[in-house]
Amino acid sequence: MCNCIKESEEQILAHLTERDKGKAIISKGAGFLNVAISFGKGPAQRGYDEFEYKTTRIKNDGSTGATQKKITCMYHTYCPFCGVKIEE
């Protein structure tokens, strides 16, 4: 598995730190939002996209309930930076 997520975060932080030098301080904890830890062949960072949809539940009597907004996630199969297949 590649190390693109960590390397990209470090590069972005270095760029932002240099750009804002003397004008602002970037707080710790900065990084990509849609990244999770997967535990397939050992812990690794893995990106994902969120899919938003709305669903209306059908009750036992056939009437419908309230429409709710939901989000489900889809993990990346390939690294979006270098294109290497992400092993499970």
Ligand SMILES: [Zn+2]
């Ligand atoms: Zn990569």
